[in-house]
Amino acid sequence: MAAILLDVDGVLHVSGSPIPGAPDAVKRLRADGHRVRFVTNSTTMSRAELGRQLRGMGFAIEDDELQTTGGVAARVLHGKRVLALTMPGILDDLEGLEVIGMNADAVLVGGCDESEEVGRVFSYLNLNRAFLELQAGAELYCLHKNRWWQTADGPKLDAGAFVAGLEYAANTEATVLGKPSPEYFAAALDAIDADPELAWMVGDDFEGDVIGAQRHGMRTVLVRTGKFRPDAVEEAGVQPDAIVSSIAQLPDWLERNF
Amino acid sequence: MAAILLDVDGVLHVSGSPIPGAPDAVKRLRADGHRVRFVTNSTTMSRAELGRQLRGMGFAIEDDELQTTGGVAARVLHGKRVLALTMPGILDDLEGLEVIGMNADAVLVGGCDESEEVGRVFSYLNLNRAFLELQAGAELYCLHKNRWWQTADGPKLDAGAFVAGLEYAANTEATVLGKPSPEYFAAALDAIDADPELAWMVGDDFEGDVIGAQRHGMRTVLVRTGKFRPDAVEEAGVQPDAIVSSIAQLPDWLERNF
Numbered sequence: 413m414a415a416i417l418l419d420v421d422g423v424l425h426v427s428g429s430p431i432p433g434a435p436d437a438v439k440r441l442r443a444d445g446h447r448v449r450f451v452t453n454s455t456t457m458s459r460a461e462l463g464r465q466l467r468g469m470g471f472a473i474e475d476d477e478l479q480t481t482g483g484v485a486a487r488v489l490h491g492k493r494v495l496a497l498t499m500p501g502i503l504d505d506l507e508g509l510e511v512i513g514m515n516a517d518a519v520l521v522g523g524c525d526e527s528e529e530v531g532r533v534f535s536y537l538n539l540n541r542a543f544l545e546l547q548a549g550a551e552l553y554c555l556h557k558n559r560w561w562q563t564a565d566g567p568k569l570d571a572g573a574f575v576a577g578l579e580y581a582a583n584t585e586a587t588v589l590g591k592p593s594p595e596y597f598a599a600a601l602d603a604i605d606a607d608p609e610l611a612w613m614v615g616d617d618f619e620g621d622v623i624g625a626q627r628h629g630m631r632t633v634l635v636r637t638g639k640f641r642p643d644a645v646e647e648a649g650v651q652p653d654a655i656v657s658s659i660a661q662l663p664d665w666l667e668r669n670f
Numbered sequence: 671m672a673a674i675l676l677d678v679d680g681v682l683h684v685s686g687s688p689i690p691g692a693p694d695a696v697k698r699l700r701a702d703g704h705r706v707r708f709v710t711n712s713t714t715m716s717r718a719e720l721g722r723q724l725r726g727m728g729f730a731i732e733d734d735e736l737q738t739t740g741g742v743a744a745r746v747l748h749g750k751r752v753l754a755l756t757m758p759g760i761l762d763d764l765e766g767l768e769v770i771g772m773n774a775d776a777v778l779v780g781g782c783d784e785s786e787e788v789g790r791v792f793s794y795l796n797l798n799r800a801f802l803e804l805q806a807g808a809e810l811y812c813l814h815k816n817r818w819w820q821t822a823d824g825p826k827l828d829a830g831a832f833v834a835g836l837e838y839a840a841n842t843e844a845t846v847l848g849k850p851s852p853e854y855f856a857a858a859l860d861a862i863d864a865d866p867e868l869a870w871m872v873g874d875d876f877e878g879d880v881i882g883a884q885r886h887g888m889r890t891v892l893v894r895t896g897k898f899r900p901d902a903v904e905e906a907g908v909q910p911d912a913i914v915s916s917i918a919q920l921p922d923w924l925e926r927n928f
Binding site for chain 2: 524530531534535536537539540543544547559560566567568569570572573574576577578579580581582583
């Protein structure tokens with residue numbers, strides 16, 4: 413049986429509403445003997461909070477099956493002094509880090525959300541502080557480097573802009589901790605003891621999910637839900653191994669083709 | 671006689687104090703028959719205000735001898751609807767532009783200053799607005815793309831970070847209106863009817879002044895005042911035609927060597 417990494421936002425649910433048939437599809441994948449892990453670039457809530465929300469939508473998921481970018485950051489930056497420009501919701505996941513304001517070993521940039529908090533976190537004062545820490549030798553990390561994300565009101569600027577801005581100002585390059593970084597996929601596969609060649613990444617984001625996982629040697633399935641845009645597939649030089657309407661079709665597709 | 675472009679900040683004065691001998695050196699250059707023009711990347715005050723300040727320091731300079739980035743922006747963007755993320759001080763120079771909040775033809779990013787206004791201009795809300803205009807087809811311009819600048823309190827993050835962030839988010843490339851853009855040098859040389867090959871750029875900024883002017887085919891003199899750092903010269907693969915202690919030495923140097 414296969415190892416399957418499932419993206420969360422856009423694959424299991426959109427804005428808190430489960431994709432029709434998704435909770436049953438997850439149940440069926442487990443019943444068919446596949447090893448499953450949930451991999452999200454969400455930067456707005458802790459693993460515990462995300463687990464609660466998913467169970468509330470009807471998914472049979474344990475917290476320790478969820479890999480969040482905050483959890484990866486906590487592992488990678490363990491014991492370091494970190495200036496964190498992140499939404500407050502993920503601070504619970506950053507255990508083991510000394511989140512501080514000065515003399516940092518690392519600057520960690522998280523994603524944006526739709527709250528007013530985003531303006532306070534990504535203020536000129538905070539970005540200048542981060543710049544000065546980088547100038548003084550701190551290393552730059554980010555949970556992801558997304559350019560924008562889709563909200564009910566249309567696209568919104570995401571924190572990738574601030575990562576790119578700090579990279580330019582301090583003449584450095586950020587280490588991306590979430591998808592599509594190889595380390596992120598490697599950590600998820602390690603957790604279910606799987607080799608990339610025999611593992612599937614299922615996602616709605618062509619850049620983060622499909623291209624990233626392919627580069628890591630994995631097979632990929634793109635779903636036509638969430639962030640899916642046909643032109644992103646056409647413009648890219650690469651193809652996923654399969655495109656399915658939604659995760660609801662995945663168990664049957666795997667049974668026929670695997 | 672030569673055509674001479676003189677940088678202002680760091681060459682004529684530092685933080686409002688004239689470089690010793692600088693007002694007399696400007697007088698002498700004119701008396702020796704050189705055509706002189708003053709070229710600044712300053713983004714915090716209008717041409718009229720800058721002219722007043724320079725005359726207050728003892729420089730015999732008319733406003734129309736000063737080329738500011740705001741003036742270049744007004745020419746290049748004439749008649750366009752512009753979303754301007756600039757310090758309020760330069761708005762006077764942006765005549766002929768319709769500075770608006772929505773449906774812009776162009777987004778114009780100016781430089782930072784040390785006031786609290788910088789936090790209001792480069793807020794998440796404004797950066798998001800700029801991003802949405804770029805997504806909708808507006809073109810991105812900037813007065814300069816400086817990474818940081820030196821203040822009495824040490825380095826501070828400059829607006830190049832926000833330009834780079836918007837370029838990344840909207841997948842576009844900004845047109846730089848100030849130094850070191852070729853158009854900026856060309857406009858200054860046009861104004862005094864000079865060819866690049868017979869013109870000198872005198873500046874304290876290796877990247878913006880020397881490299882930019884050399885690329886434009888001009889001769890260059892670096893002064894050891896203002897932003898001058900010996901290691902910037904050593905690290906660069908190119909050399910200015912001359913390095914002088916300050917603008918006070920320039921008239922004699924030109925007399926001996928030109």
